Amino acid sequence: MFQIRCPYCGPRDEPEFKYGGQAHVAYPADPEALSDEEWARFLFFRDNARGRYAERWNHAAGCRRWFNVIRDTGTHEMVGSYQVGEQPLDAR
């Protein structure tokens, strides 16, 4: 059971949260301008690397805010959390 730091509420247990997949995958600004392949890349392809990974979490049973977490997928180390709109380098 992870302990996840909500940037708004502080550290809480994983059952309070909902997972949201890889972070920084924006919904394309102009989907109609994309080829089928480009659109499929957005829809179906996500990184699956061992190591540090930026991912989205929602504090569903708390403040209900979405935020981002850097997690090491190999060690499950929670490197840091940051708000939507911030960049990973801001993670503390």
Next chain:
Amino acid sequence: MRRLPDRGRVDHDHRVSFTWDGRTVEGLRGDTLASALLASGLRVLGSSVLMSRPRGVVTDGVCDPHAFAQVGTGDATEPLVRMHQVECHDGLVAESRIHRGVLPTGADPDRFEKRHAHCDVLVAGGGPAGLAAALAAAEQGARVVLVDDHPQLGGAVLGEDLILDDAPADHWVRHAEERLRANPDVTVLTRTTAFNVGDQGAVALMERVSEHLAPAHRGGRALRRLWQVRTHQLVVATGATERPLVFADNDRPGVMLAGGVRGLLHRYGLVPERCVVVTTNDSAYRTAIDLVGAGVEVPCVVDARPDPSGPLVQRARDLGVEVRSGCAVIGTDPDAEGALAGVRIVGLDGGAEEAVACDVLAVSGGWDPLMDLHHHVGGQARWDAERLRFVPEGTVDGLRLAGAAAGLVGTAACRRDGHLVGLVAAEATGFGSAADGPAVPAADEEPEGAPADLVVVPGTDPVHAFVDQHRDVTIAGVERALGSGLHHVEHLKRYTLVGTGTEQGRTAKVNAGRMAADRFGLPFAEVGVSNARPPAQPVTFGSLAGRALGARFDPVRTTSIHPWHVAHGAVFEDVGQWKRPWYFPQGAEDLDAAVLRECAAVREAVGMMDASTLGKIDVKGADAGAFLDRLYTGVIGTLKPGRARYGVMCKADGMVMDDGVVLRLADDRFLVTTTTGGAGGVLDWMEDFLQTEWPDLDVWLTSVTEQWATVAVVGPRSRDVMAALAPDLDVTQDAFTFMQVEEAVVAGLAARVARISFSGELAFEISVPMTWGLALWEAVFAAGQPFGITPYGTESMHVLRAEKGYFIVGQETDGTVTPLDLGLDWMVADKEFVGRRSLRRSDMLRDDRKQLVGILPAERLPEGSQLVDDEAFEIPVPMIGHVTSSYESAALGRPFGLALVRRGRDRIGETIYAPLADRTVAVEIVDPVIFDQEGARRDG
């Protein structure tokens, strides 16, 4: 074994009486089930799982491969309970089922609790290392939790004759315990096992709260308590366990681990009559020394080493114990019941076998640190080829091993290590400085000689020599697996089951790995052992579930009208967490009869339904319309206040996600309705986009599902009912049109009325604050009596909507169906919305996609029936679609349904087939709208 009157930690003055296999056995207070049975003279506990060989107690702790029993009676019975953890009490009932238990069939009458806690340092293990670690950390100021799975603290000290600070080690243990218990920041949990370590310091503990007491003395307390502790630092001081040696008939009752024999003496005062010791290392000499000290005959210590020396060896010799160096035990001989009567000793460099009589053989093949908790979080271990044991390799954040669990030997050395680790753990948590901490206790220990590298005694009969006694795996079994090409220890484990036992194979895994290494001529370090996985000790499902059972398992949601449904005999259906009336049987009606009656009433007169469970989301703000336009396939923003519109939402992949009617209540306010089961998901979906994609929009979302009760009044006479209920509301067609929303007083209640229909009939949906739902319902029911108003449930609702070709999310759709597949082209507006781009992906443009059609089968089909092209077919046959909905229609007087069929819309009028188990049914494809195709009934 025999009980000495003045030895052990049992209370010789307090007898307890319990039942074993139906007969009464006496033990002493402080006995475990295992020790009491041994004291009663019992040697054979039961028979082995595959080969039905007699098996007995092997050691004094939970690593014992055989000491399992069925404990308790009736529905409180538990299988495979560790006998060394069962404390004897009056009235205890246990049965000999050492490898296969029985599960109760009824609900568990025992109660289990859960507790959450936080601490700075959690110490697992209350032996010298754990006690020292807890003391050091606590005295630096850290909040400490110390857990130990025994009733008393002390660990190995309880089972050995050890000296610390020139006094019996007990003295120091009691002193340490007093200091810990006096510290308000320390929680000491005995009878508690740390069985799982998760991420970020999550440690799961199982505390045996009252199960060691007779039921009458439990005082209403829970049997066990699951602790979920979040700790900053975890100190693993779980000790070590002894390895057996592999020789013929090494599974005979009476063949025990040497440390276990000492433990039985020091904990319970139990001794053999005549005990041979066989070893590869110095530690087992303690067994000979302690037994001789207790007056037991020890004919010899059989040592595989050619030239054993060192202080322990010398002490044994000084006591007159013969040391047979360079020898091993190659086989054992049985008595009449199959228990040990003697051993056969052989020289490792040849020579004749020699038989020696004994009732216990104390075996030591070395020691394995218990590092399970370290392994749970990815901690590694390295094989020390000189000392022949695993030692931890590298570190895991927040976890430190201490004492014997870290590979150390010797009481003082373990205490010293625990002290240092405790200081470091406290410092890591922000308490004190390890360098300036309290003085480190000394560690002057008797040095031990190098061990002999022996697993299998050469010349051993492979068919009767057991590598894993719990799983009945012999040398021959391991050889067969290795010879079959199962070279990896994980494959070996799965093929032979070696190491998979209830005791987690603690006496088997290392020996199996070393045999594999020998066989392939590889260093054991390269072969290793199979992974240790949680739980470190078995836990029952009941104790994990705690009180989250039955009504407490999941919330049950009911509307304010629910009591009426119950009082009127509704049969309920679970929709998500909601209880919804499924149908309202009258008299002896079954589902089908009730539904035919309910549907006919709606089509011919008027029905009423509790629609309160539909999801409702209040969407407010200047940009609310623009926001909804981006999510729905259709246009919502142009809706005028006081009007409603049906909408469909897609996921980004273009597949239908949810649908419902959107009401515009004001310029800046919408009420979105969702499916009953989809409400939470839709709100999450909206919040996600609002927060992460469009944070600039001025929109506020509020779930109001439970704030409004809704009663649907449906059917050609619904206007009459409404006129009676709301005399001030003009419900004529010209004044109140389809999809119009009005605020009105209905039955004296402030209400919102909307002309929404999910049946094709004239219909009004009346919403009032949830508190008034029942009052509204009763008023509608009363006002409808002159018109024969009929309450109906979800099944009739489904039939009525299917007759009109209306799909249900999750029934007609399954995450692979687009709005275009459903024939909703008219709902897909020429504007950007989530998922729109997906609708022209090449796969969506395929001309053979499955499309929603109506079906008229020759008989009512099971939902999910497969559809094929030809009546005469041979398997395999291409499946061209499947039945999504299937009902008997009162209005049509025949069975009908909906289906997804390849190119279905082009095939209307054709006949396809549904193969059932024993016949094939002809199915005519028709337009999805089967009833009232022109929509004449909508306005009454």
